[in-house]
Amino acid sequence: MLKSAGKLLIVLGLASLLSMGLFEAGPERRTSSFISGTGGWVASAWVDLGNQSAYLTTSPWFSLPEVEGVSFELSCSVYVDLTIRPMPINLTGRVRVLNVTIYGMKVYLINKSAASSSGIVWGSLLTSALPEELKVLEKYSEAVIELGEEPSYRPSFFRFYEGKVPLKNSKEERMALFVMFSNASPGSLEPGVDFSVLMTISPELQQYARGLYIIMAGASLIVLHYLRHPEEARELSRRVRRRFPLLSGKSTTEGSSR
DSSP states (O other): OHHHHHHHHHHHHHHHHHHHHHHHHOSOOBOOOBOOOOOSOOOEEEEEOSSSEEEEEEOOOBOOOOOTTEEEEEEEEEEEEOEEOOOOSSTTOOOOOEEOOEEEEEEEEEEHHHHHHHTOOHHHHSSTTHHHHHHHHHHHOSEEEEOEEEOOOSOTTEEEEEEEEEEOOOSSOEEEEEEEEESOOTTSOOOEEEEEEEEEEOOOHHHHHHHHHHHHHHHHHHHHHHHHOHHHHHHHHHHHHHHOGGGGTOOHHHHHHO
16 A cells, blocks of 8 residues: 555656656747736827827736746737828828837836826826826836837838736736837827736746655655565565666676576
């Protein structure tokens, strides 16, 4: 009974170590992305700043589950159409195409208590004082992501931007605010903004330690079994010496000549 239980524990321990090792060595350890939550500002708007404009949009408030060996990061992906195509004003079907210049994109990650402390509300961002409000928001934000342009196989008048930031373990709800500064006129075609939380399987040291502990516990049960049954231990020792002559200090040639 002890021997069987010991073997089972060793198998379970080895299986856990093997699975964690495969996750660590795998080229892709992320599960499907998600972002869930309710409430918050959950809005989007253009803001006229005179010589440029800003486009703002937010995620809902979201929280993270507590899962051992899993880390999280916030990802923001943005597709931008660099042209403005007003509706044709005559029957020729011609349209006026204007280039759009993007001056910068940022995502502000802020939790509920910090948002309350900052005193910033959605309405205060929709004014010409937006740059000053963003400085305050940056002070209270958990993280600020500056998005960079990524290669894209879409047509040349499209641009793809992306940014990621690790998320700290916290039970408090968070919200992400995206801001894009450009020369597009307010009311232009909105960029496609996608917020997602990526889960990455990252086994921790204590999980490996538990796997080793299970293996050692199984080995201890097997040793205890043989201590209680010395005749089995002697038979096992004889079988091991016959199969592995070098363990008994004899060469394979000596074993074959006898």
